[in-house]
Each structure stands twice: as C-alpha cells, then as structure tokens.
Amino acid sequence: MITEAGAEPGLLHRTGRWCARHAWRVVAAWLVLIVGLGVANHRWGGTYADSFSLPGTAAQTGTDLLKAHGDASSSGVSSPLVLDAGHGTLAGHQAAIGTAVGALRRLPDVLSVTDPLTTPGAVAKGGAIGTVTVRFSSNPAGFERSYLNGVDAAVRPLRADGVTVEYGDPLGQLAEPKSADAVSEAIGIGVALLVLLIGFGSVAATGLPLLTAVLGLGVGLSGLGLIAAHASFAQAAPTLAAMMGLGVGIDYALFLATRFRALLRAEEELDPAEAVGRTVATSGRAVLVAAATVAMALGGLYASGIGFIGALGAAAGITVVVAACASLTFTPALLGLLGRRIDRLHVRRPVAEPTGDGDVWHRWAARVGRRPSLFLAGGVALLAVLAAPVASMHLGHVDAGAQPASRTDRRAYDLIARGFGVGANGPxxxxxxxxxxxxxxxxxxxxxxxxxxxxxxxxxxxxxxxxxxxxxxxxxxxxxxxxxxxxxxxxxxxxxxxxxxxxxxxxxxxxxxxxxxxxGVTASGLAFTDQLVAKLPLIVGVVVGAAFLLLLTVFRSLLVAVKAALLNLLSIGAAWGVVVAVFQWGWGGSLFGVTEKVPVESYVPMMMFAIVFGLSMDYEVFLLSRIRETWLRHGDNHRAVATGLAATARVITCAALIMTSVFLAFLLSVNVVVKMLALGLGVSVVIDATVVRLVLVPATMYLFGRANWWLPGWLDRLLPHLDPEGDGQ
CATH class of the missing domain: 3.30.70 (Alpha-Beta Plaits)
Structure with missing residues (x-):
C-alpha cells in the first residue's frame, strides 16, 4: 500500500498493519510463548538469593585469604541456629542438642555443624541462649524451600524438649513467609482497571492495556526465571521486574490505544488496520524511544562495576523490553480485532482527546503561560523542600532486626542481641x-x-x-x-x-x-556500601549523559535536553528525600509495616535513580513529542506547549495513577527493601506527572520561547535523525 504522499510506509507502519490484519496469528504466537516459557520456568527455572563479590576490596581479599589458608570452618556459607532454653539452661538439654547436631550434619549441602556446649563462646552468659553454626556448601537462601523440611526434622528433638529454635540469616531468608507480590500485582491491576474505566469510559479500551501488560509480565518473569538458572539475581529481582513490567506495560499499551481511538474519531472512513499502522508508526515510535531510554538507564547500572547491581537492572530491563515488544505486536493485534468496536461497550460516554481551546488542560496551560516564572519558582521550591532530607541520608544494610517479629530471622536476631549483645549480630x-x-x-x-x-x-x-x-x-x-x-x-x-x-x-x-x-558478612556489606557511594556519581553521569544525547537527537534542541535532565534530577532528589524521611527518620514508617528506623539500603538510591530517570523520560518523550509536532506544524511556541499539554495530560495523568498504584501496592511486601523501592518509585511518579510534567516543563518552555528549538547547524548535521512520532508512515 502507498501512502498519500506516494511513499512506501515505514517498517513500524507495516508491522502494525500486519499485526492488525493477522491478529489471530499474533495472539496465538504470544499464547504459545507464555505457556511454553511458563512450563519451562516451572521445570528448569532458577532461584534468587542475595550474593555478591567485591573484587579489589579489603573485605573480599580477607575472604579470599580465609578460603585459601583457613580450615574447614572458613569455607562455604555459615548460618546460625539460635537456641533458647527459656528459664532453664542449654546444658540441661544435652541429649537433644547432640541428636539435633548429628541430624544437621547428615543433611545434604552441610559442611560442618558446631555443638554449642563444646564450642567456646557459643553459649551466652546465664546458659539459656546459644548458637549452632551450620556451614553450608553454598548460600542456603537460594535452596529450594523444601530444604527447610529437613532442617525442621533435624531440630524437632530440641523443640520437643522445650527448646526454642530460630533460624538466623541466610537460612532465615529461605524461611521467609511467602511474598505478597501476587496480591500486590492484583491490587495494582484492580486500581488500573478503575482508573482506566473512569478516565476513558470504554470497557474494551480499559481491558486492552491490562491484558497486554499481564501477558508481557508473564513472559518476562518466566524468561527471567530461566536466566536465573544460569546467572545470579538478588531476592528483590523478580519483585522489581514485576513492578517495572506491569507499570510500563500498561503505560505503553495505553498510549497506543489512545492514539488509535483518536485516529478513528478524526477520520470516520479510515480502515482500522491502516489506523493501527499509523498508530504504531507514531505512538509506537515513541514507545520504542521510551523503552530504549528506560533500558539504557537500567543498563547504566553496570557502570557501577558491581554485578549484583547490574543484575538487578538487567532483571527490570528484561520485563521492560518484553513489555515494549508486547505493546508493539500484541496490542496492534487486539486493536485490529476490536476495530471501531473499541468504544462499543462503555460505562459512560468515551472521552476523546481535546480538540479545542476551552478544555480544562488548555485553560491550565494558559494559566501557567501567564505567570511562568511564578509557577517555575513554586515548583522548584516544593521539590527542594522534599529533597532536603537527602542531606542526612545514611546508607547501610537493612538487616533482620528491621523485619516483622513474625519472621524467624527477626526472632533469631532478637535472641542473639538479648544473649550476646546487639553487636553479636554483626561481628x-x-x-x-x-x-x-x-x-x-x-x-x-x-x-x-x-x-x-x-x-x-x-x-x-x-x-x-x-x-x-x-x-x-x-x-x-x-x-x-x-x-x-x-x-x-x-x-x-x-x-x-x-x-x-x-x-x-x-x-x-x-x-x-x-x-x-x-x-565477614557485615564488613562485606559495609564495603559494598562504600563502593556504591563511590560509583554513584559515575552512574548519574553515564545515565544523564546518555539520556541527554538521546533527547538531543530526538528533539533537536539543546535547551529541551538540558532542561529534561535537570528537572529529572530534581524529581529524583525529592523522591530520595521522602524515602529518608519515612524509613531513616521514621516519619510514618509504621503505616508501611516498618517497626523501627532503618538506614537507606545502600543500593536503593542507585536503583531508584536509574528507574525514575528512565520512567520520567517516558512521560517527557510523550509530552515533548506532541509539543514538537505542533511546533513543526505551526511555528508557535505558546500554541505548541498548550496543545501538547492538552493532548497528553489526561493520558499521562491516568498512566501515572496506574504506575503509582502498581508501585505502592508492593508496600504489602514483607521485604523492607522492596517497601523502600515501592514508596520511592510511587512518590517519584506522582511528582514527575504533576509538579514536573504539568508545571515545570510548560513553565520553562514558555520562558524560553523560540529558544526551545534552537540547535547549532553543525550539531544538527552531526546528529542522526530519530523522530519519536513520525508522520504515520
């Protein structure tokens, strides 16, 4: 097919149109993929455990020396079993202790087991509390959960004899209660359903982004599980991947569905398959740029030189890439199946994109345009206040002492602190x-x-x-x-x-x-924090620099690229400040299930930076692409800003509400670090979609005027051309 301009449609246009016209083939291919990967992951998928090395550090050198020259007690991974005889003494349970120690030694993957009654310093003053140190061949946190059955059976004589037995970390991590991730995902999807129904009215337009996101998430997590069988991923990796995959999956499909509906409303005679082609060639191109930006930001974590951090970014990046692929193929297929019936089932009159100057978003843009300096100053002041706590940020490792008392590793931590002193939890x-x-x-x-x-x-x-x-x-x-x-x-x-x-x-x-x-474990954790602090400026520089070049290439403007980078840094600082206030200062921490003040987990700021910077660029690309589209058509900066804001404000607001609900739903997780990430990411999306996107971006663009679109000629010739929302070809 030849377009009106007589040119052959581009690859994205042809891909979208083909998916719409061969919808059942595309749907069948995705269903086969999700079922096949799901079965393969169930059978051959790996496990997740916190494990990292720090080459070049004193802590790692010491560990390597112990392995090379130490005795058997220095090899493998040790984990304490903490015993409490209550009002008696452990010496009164000698027979039960001997039986349990013998049974533990016979378990697979156990290298050695100490007897507290014959090991110096293993029994606290008073004789009631003691530790059995079990040394495993590898990190027990990564074992199959069924391994606990053998441990429970081995210590059963002790419990039958009236001795309390608790599992310290890392064995305690294996005994961690089942995560609430499934509940969190269900809550996020439920809120997304409600927001989409209220925002767009159409049942079909609501279900389409959700179906695409869930499908992409299933494929992404199954693929991650298979990779985990051959690579090491942290315990938080699947949760982080689920948050990202679900959030961006809904967003990307939503942007496509919104553009498709607008095209059908604008041209009543337009063939739905052709409308899908144009949708993928325009908004689909923006999805590609946005997904590439997020993936690039997450990939930038490898610049830390720490595999543990890079792997977390890779885990989230996998689900982002899969979400983009699903949005560019599965969503067009569903749009092709629905065609003009996309608005047939509705709970209220479906809402179209703004077409005139009288809608609420045009009026808001006009208000900002009348006093851009005032709005800019107010927005920056608000972000500065929220970011103020960052000055007192204390990075560290959130240990078992911050976990709920319902967990065995927390109870083991408390027993050690009571018997040996709190410092014995971190020798x-x-x-x-x-x-x-x-x-x-x-x-x-x-x-x-x-x-x-x-x-x-x-x-x-x-x-x-x-x-x-x-x-x-x-x-x-x-x-x-x-x-x-x-x-x-x-x-x-x-x-x-x-x-x-x-x-x-x-x-x-x-x-x-x-x-x-x-x-040791504590020293390695602190050395890990030191390395992250040293590498954070490098990560910030790499990610900001790469995003600057991408935006410069896409929008052909120095000011737009610089402004986007600076405003995103402000919003990230504000989100960091909220995390410090809640978790480190304890302001409202109990509302989120955190029982005490804790340091900010060392890798959370770096992860938040990469994720928030990538996600904020999503909204930046979608907003600025519409502004630039109007600018190129009319050459009027004020009109371009108002029209672009009005055209994207509703969909960006809905997308942000959905993304926020997805992130905040993970506050139900039993993992404090996941709670930290969930709150930080949720707050950052709210800040970015309101203060930044609705206030600071239009205010700065009004102030800069035509200078927004200035680019030196030599630089324009040097940069490749990449249009985020082409002409539909």
Whole structure:
C-alpha cells in the first residue's frame, strides 16, 4: 500500500498493519510463548538469593585469604541456629542438642555443624541462649524451600524438649513467609482497571492495556526465571521486574490505544488496520524511544562495576523490553480485532482527546503561560523542600532486626542481641596475612597476636575481641571483633572504617610485612556500601549523559535536553528525600509495616535513580513529542506547549495513577527493601506527572520561547535523525 504522499510506509507502519490484519496469528504466537516459557520456568527455572563479590576490596581479599589458608570452618556459607532454653539452661538439654547436631550434619549441602556446649563462646552468659553454626556448601537462601523440611526434622528433638529454635540469616531468608507480590500485582491491576474505566469510559479500551501488560509480565518473569538458572539475581529481582513490567506495560499499551481511538474519531472512513499502522508508526515510535531510554538507564547500572547491581537492572530491563515488544505486536493485534468496536461497550460516554481551546488542560496551560516564572519558582521550591532530607541520608544494610517479629530471622536476631549483645549480630572478622619470617617464627607470631589483641580491644566501640589464632599453615592470624552497636547503626560503620584504616595498620606497624583486612558478612556489606557511594556519581553521569544525547537527537534542541535532565534530577532528589524521611527518620514508617528506623539500603538510591530517570523520560518523550509536532506544524511556541499539554495530560495523568498504584501496592511486601523501592518509585511518579510534567516543563518552555528549538547547524548535521512520532508512515 502507498501512502498519500506516494511513499512506501515505514517498517513500524507495516508491522502494525500486519499485526492488525493477522491478529489471530499474533495472539496465538504470544499464547504459545507464555505457556511454553511458563512450563519451562516451572521445570528448569532458577532461584534468587542475595550474593555478591567485591573484587579489589579489603573485605573480599580477607575472604579470599580465609578460603585459601583457613580450615574447614572458613569455607562455604555459615548460618546460625539460635537456641533458647527459656528459664532453664542449654546444658540441661544435652541429649537433644547432640541428636539435633548429628541430624544437621547428615543433611545434604552441610559442611560442618558446631555443638554449642563444646564450642567456646557459643553459649551466652546465664546458659539459656546459644548458637549452632551450620556451614553450608553454598548460600542456603537460594535452596529450594523444601530444604527447610529437613532442617525442621533435624531440630524437632530440641523443640520437643522445650527448646526454642530460630533460624538466623541466610537460612532465615529461605524461611521467609511467602511474598505478597501476587496480591500486590492484583491490587495494582484492580486500581488500573478503575482508573482506566473512569478516565476513558470504554470497557474494551480499559481491558486492552491490562491484558497486554499481564501477558508481557508473564513472559518476562518466566524468561527471567530461566536466566536465573544460569546467572545470579538478588531476592528483590523478580519483585522489581514485576513492578517495572506491569507499570510500563500498561503505560505503553495505553498510549497506543489512545492514539488509535483518536485516529478513528478524526477520520470516520479510515480502515482500522491502516489506523493501527499509523498508530504504531507514531505512538509506537515513541514507545520504542521510551523503552530504549528506560533500558539504557537500567543498563547504566553496570557502570557501577558491581554485578549484583547490574543484575538487578538487567532483571527490570528484561520485563521492560518484553513489555515494549508486547505493546508493539500484541496490542496492534487486539486493536485490529476490536476495530471501531473499541468504544462499543462503555460505562459512560468515551472521552476523546481535546480538540479545542476551552478544555480544562488548555485553560491550565494558559494559566501557567501567564505567570511562568511564578509557577517555575513554586515548583522548584516544593521539590527542594522534599529533597532536603537527602542531606542526612545514611546508607547501610537493612538487616533482620528491621523485619516483622513474625519472621524467624527477626526472632533469631532478637535472641542473639538479648544473649550476646546487639553487636553479636554483626561481628567483624580481622584477618592478618603474615610475612615469611613471621610464618616461620612462632614467637614473632605470638608477639604480634598479643599486640593485635590489645590494640583492637582498646578501639572505642569494640565490645570484645577474640584472641587471634593462627591458621593451620601459620600464614594467617584470625580474630573476631564484636561491636557494641548493631550492624545497621552508623557507629558500626564508623568502627569498620576505623579498624580498616587506622587501628589495624597501627597494630601491625611493627609487624614486619604483615597486612590486615577486615572481612565477614557485615564488613562485606559495609564495603559494598562504600563502593556504591563511590560509583554513584559515575552512574548519574553515564545515565544523564546518555539520556541527554538521546533527547538531543530526538528533539533537536539543546535547551529541551538540558532542561529534561535537570528537572529529572530534581524529581529524583525529592523522591530520595521522602524515602529518608519515612524509613531513616521514621516519619510514618509504621503505616508501611516498618517497626523501627532503618538506614537507606545502600543500593536503593542507585536503583531508584536509574528507574525514575528512565520512567520520567517516558512521560517527557510523550509530552515533548506532541509539543514538537505542533511546533513543526505551526511555528508557535505558546500554541505548541498548550496543545501538547492538552493532548497528553489526561493520558499521562491516568498512566501515572496506574504506575503509582502498581508501585505502592508492593508496600504489602514483607521485604523492607522492596517497601523502600515501592514508596520511592510511587512518590517519584506522582511528582514527575504533576509538579514536573504539568508545571515545570510548560513553565520553562514558555520562558524560553523560540529558544526551545534552537540547535547549532553543525550539531544538527552531526546528529542522526530519530523522530519519536513520525508522520504515520
């Protein structure tokens, strides 16, 4: 088919039209895909567990030395089982303890099990509370949940004897109650259904984005599960992927359905299949740019150099890409099946796009246009107030102490704190690598061990230090430092830095060529935080720079690209501020099921930045593409801003309400970090769709006038041409 201009339609146009005319084939292909991947994932899919390495850090070097020179107790992954004899003592349950320890040793994947009654320091003062340390061949958080049946059976004699048994992390993570993700997804879909019905009136137009999003989400999560069998993903990965996939899936399909309905209303004689082709060639092109921007932002997380963070971004990126593919193929197929019947079933009169100057959004645009400086100042001031708490942000790791008391790892945490002190939940392991002379000289090793013990014990914030012991090959001295504060406390972070940077080098100053490292789970978590803090400026620079170049290429404007980057940074800062106020300061945290003040999880700001920056660019692309479309047609900046805002405000507002409901529904998760991400992302979408999109963007564009569209000629010739919403070809 030849267009009116006599040119052959472009690839997107032809793809959309083909999907509309061969709708049942496309639908059948997607159904086969979701069923096939679902079955494959059920049979061969992998599991999710928090696991990361930190090459080049002292914590990782210490861990590697323990593996190379330590004894069997230094290999694998350890997890405590905490025992509480109540009003008695553990010594009174010796037979039950011996039986349980023997049964635990016979479990698969268990390397060693300590007996608390024969292990020094394993029983607290008073004798009622003790720990059984089980060392597994790999992280038990990633085991099949059925593995717990064997652990439960092994400790049954203890429980039958009246001893309370709780599982500390990481085994406790395996025992984590079933996530509320399915409920969260159902709530998000339910709210989306309501918003779409109210916003657009049509039952078919409401169901189409939801069906597309759910289908894409199923395919994306199944694909992620299959990849997880061969790669490591964090526990939060599927939840984050579900939030992103569901949110953008609804948005992308909604933008397409809205454009399709507008085309049918504008041209009554237009063939529905041709209308689908034009829809995909225009709004579909914007979907491609938007999805590419989100995926690019998420991919930018690999610039951190930390695989754990990059994998989280990749997990979310997978569902975003699948959502875009579903929107560009499955949605056109459904539009082709519905045709002009898309508005036949409705709960109220379907609403079309604004066509005149008297609608509410034109009036709002005119109001902003009369006082753009005032609106700009007010919007920036509001975002600055919301962002103020960021100045006191404390990054750290949210440990089991912040979990609900219904979880076994929280109860294990509390028992350890009661019996051994809160610092026992986050011990630091000190590893000293001796030089050749010290390895051969036992007296030199002993003198160094004595000096090391006394110097470390004198450091403020240290509750206790175990006497350093030599490894079996005499290459290492190993000691455990117990802080006076819990692993989440800022004081523990300060102690870690003091030990690594000051106390340990000072203690080894006269020890020849000995070098010391602070390692262990707590130290690794703190080193992880240090690396993220150091890499955050790089991530921000990479993502902002890439987005700037993309917007510069798409909209051919320096000011538009710079303004978009700066405004998005403001909205992200505001969202960070809300997270700090709720979780770190405790303002309203109990409303979200958080029982105490916690630090901001170290990777949350970085994840939020990548996701929020990508999503905000979605709305930026859809709004600015309509503004630019009118500008190119009429050359009137005021008219372009008003028309673009009026044409997209309703659909962007509905999309933002849906995205917000999807994110906030995940506040039901039992995982505090997921709650953090859910609140931060939900708030950011609200801020972006209201303050930024409806106030700051039009205000700045009114102020800049024709300068909005200025681009040096040499740069225009250098940049490739990429039109986000073409002419429909």
């Amino acid at each position: 630091l392991t000190v590893v000293v690598q001796l030089d050749g002379d010290e390895v051969a000289d036992a007296s030199a090793r002993q003198r160094l061990a004595t000096t090391l013990h006394s110097d470390l014990a004198a450091v403020p914030g240290v509750a206790s230090v175990t006497p350093p012991v030599a490894s079996t090959d005499h290459v290492l001295l190993i000691s455990t430092v117990t802080p006076t504060t819990g692993p989440q406390d800022r004081a523990t972070t300060d102690l870690f830095h003091t030990l690594q940077n000051t106390a340990l080098p000072h203690a080894l100053d006269g020890g020849g060529g000995a070098t010391g490292y602070v390692t």
